[in-house]
Each structure stands twice: as C-alpha cells, then as structure tokens.
Amino acid sequence: MRGVRVEDAAGLADTLARNRAFMAPVEPWRSEVFYTEAGQAARIEALLAERDGGRGASYVLVEAGSGAPVGMINLGGIALGPLRSCGVGYWVDRAWHGRGLATAAVEEVCRIARDEIGLHRVEAGTLVDNLASQRVLAKAGFERYGLAPRYLHINGAWRDHILFQRLLHDDPPP
Secondary structure (H helix, E strand, C coil), rough: EECHHHHHHHHHHHHHCCCCHHHHHHHCCCHHHHHHHHHHHHHHHHHHHHHHHEEEEEEEECCCCCCCCEEEEEEEEEECCCEEEEEEEECHHHHHCCCCCCHHHHHHHHHHHHHCCCCCCEEEEEEEHHHHHHHHHHHHHCCEEEEEEEEEEECCEEEEEEEEEECCCCCCCC
C-alpha cells in the first residue's frame, strides 16, 4: 500500500475496467471516461487536491512483485476540530478477494488516521447484502451502529446501507 500517484492512472484504469461487471452491484454508476487512463488521471488529481487540502488520503494497493494496482483505499471527508472523523472506502480486484488484503488495508489506514492525522473515529457504510465488506470491517475492529435508508444510488436504485464505525482512541482533540 502506498500513496496514489498520477502515474497510477493507466494501471488503475485497466484494473477497474477488468473488474467493472464484478463491482457493478456494489458501486455507483460511472461514466465511460471513468474507466480510461484520462479519467483516472483526473480522478487522481482530484484525490491529491483533497489530500493537499487536508480533506482526504488515498492509497493504491499494489502487487508486491510487479507493482501493478490491485485495489484502492481512501479516507475521505476528513473533519478535524471536535469531531476528528472521516469515512473509508475501498475496493480490491476480484482476483485478490479472500486473501485478507482489504482487511489489512483498512487496519493500516485506521493506524494512519489515528497516528498521522490524529483522528478519533473512522466510519464506513456497506450495502445491506454486501457480506464480504461487512466481514472486512468486523475483522478490522468496526462495529455496526445504524442503518441509512436509501443512502446511495447503486446499480439503478437508492439502496440502504449498514453504517459502521471504529473508534481509534479517546484522547481529547489537540
């Protein structure tokens, strides 16, 4: 896992295009441009701007030998002050499912959120029927705290999501 770079655009576009049908049931609709190198370059530039503004942190999951992208994980909506919280989102190439990669990435970004950004809490949401992602979050120490009806437009409909959180520490804000 390492910080995302504009140079990752081609590899991410290829991985996302190969996984498009696999991820369609759990992802929002994306334009055709999203699955191109140019679309990913624009997305990465936006993610880097979020990072530079202190509102996000994005990482690419890479294969150890080749360095090829096999997923991404993002901390978004970083709020400081008394809230000190953010959301986490992630995806992993279908070929890498079931190997613990997502769980390890979630655990690592929680460490970063706590130790490097100074956050108190990380939240996540999953579709009600996305049991695999719910297992990832449970293994990474998240607890379910609610249900958000018609939360995101996924696969042609507004879909309910189960909400999870992980409290990172109880220290007061700096």
